């Protein structure tokens with residue numbers, strides 16, 4: 001489907017119309033907030049399958065998992081000044097109806113709407129198991145289950161080499177794990193996505209904290225053995241552990257939409273949208289990790305990052321209420337591992353060259369520049385908060401303008 005050329009007949013939801021948001025997460029919360037901030041006075045309903053109030057996820061693999069942050073610190077709504085929104089928790093959306101417009105939920109209700117925003121996020125990928133149970137980290141229940149386990153003096157196997165996996169590994173080290181072994185598809189995790197210096201620096205950072213890396217391979221299965229669990233890799237390597245944490249990515253939570261009302265990406269299952277979040281189906285929009293906006297499909301914008309979900313929510317709610325959306329900022333994401341804050345800004349996936357500008361892969365102060373045909377398109381820093389902040393400030397212009405320049 002060519003989403004770039006779609007007309008948007010739904011722009012300007014009537015100010016008193018009913019806005020129904022499916023998914024009480026980051027994007028869902030910010031769509032509701034944005035709609036109120038841009039003058040929507042009609043009812044707003046948010047449907048969520050979780051029983052908790054909407055919360056922020058990044059701390060689940062960091063401060064919440066380590067015990068430094070409580071759930072109250074993650075809650076998105078301001079208890080002193082709550083949004084004027086009706087929340088329905090504990091019932092999953094099961095069917096999207098285009099005519100009449102609305103959503104059927106698992107508790108048997110039908111929620112009629114004048115506009116529906118799908119913001120159901122993503123769900124954690126899991127390993128095919130043969131026996132053993134593993135932990136994942138996508139929602140607060142996952143994080144609470146892992147947080148309540150004794151980590152001290154235990155052997156931990158981490159499956160996956162993304163930042164979420166490595167954050168979980170770092171948190172386990174900080175909680176006194178006896179051994180942490182990372183089983184990833186790359187010897188130097190992050191190399192394919194962020195370049196050789198990042199892969200090397202990240203591995204060295206973890207090795208300095210005593211983490212081991214299994215020979216690069218796809219993980220095959222986990223099974224119970226007398227001494228605990230055994231993670232079996234496709235290359236035949238085995239890792240024994242007391243706890244296995246599986247962080248091998250997430251897929252859009254769109255299985256409830258597979259009845260054909262919306263166009264889904266055939267590979268990822270993400271909802272295809274234009275760059276306002278409009279799906280092409282009158283009255284239906286989508287944002288956050290469940291969606292693939294046109295600029296993401298073309299590789300201009302990343303998927304699965306916090307800033308992306310918040311920006312999309314702002315643009316979408318402005319489009320719904322007929323106000324001018326703020327322009328896209330440069331893509332941005334961050335990670336925290338031990339005492340190191342890694343931040344990346346810009347169109348890193350477009351770079352064809354990466355240069356070390358300052359610092360070293362041996363220390364925690366690396367600064368990298370990403371270039372495409374000699375022109376800088378992105379920056380990544382280890383504990384380089386000032387430089388990354390300055391770069392982002394200087395580049396607060398539309399992505400489209402950057403491309404033209």
Ligand SMILES: Cc1cc2nc3c(=O)[nH]c(=O)nc-3n(C[C@H](O)[C@H](O)[C@H](O)COP(=O)(O)OP(=O)(O)OC[C@H]3O[C@@H](n4cnc5c(N)ncnc54)[C@H](O)[C@@H]3O)c2cc1C
Nearest residue numbers: 023025026027049057058092093120121288289304305306
């Ligand atoms: C552990 C963790 C750490 C992260 N750390 C970082 C980080 O350091 N930096 C960064 O940039 N990004 C990070 N992210 C990514 C960021 O948090 C996500 O991109 C963001 O949460 C996406 O928001 P969302 O609203 O699309 O999805 P979510 O926040 O996942 O919200 C979706 C909501 O919809 C609900 N839902 C799903 N299906 C249904 C249904 N059928 N009916 C009703 N409700 C449904 C879900 O239960 C969930 O409550 C992290 C993510 C995780 C999981």
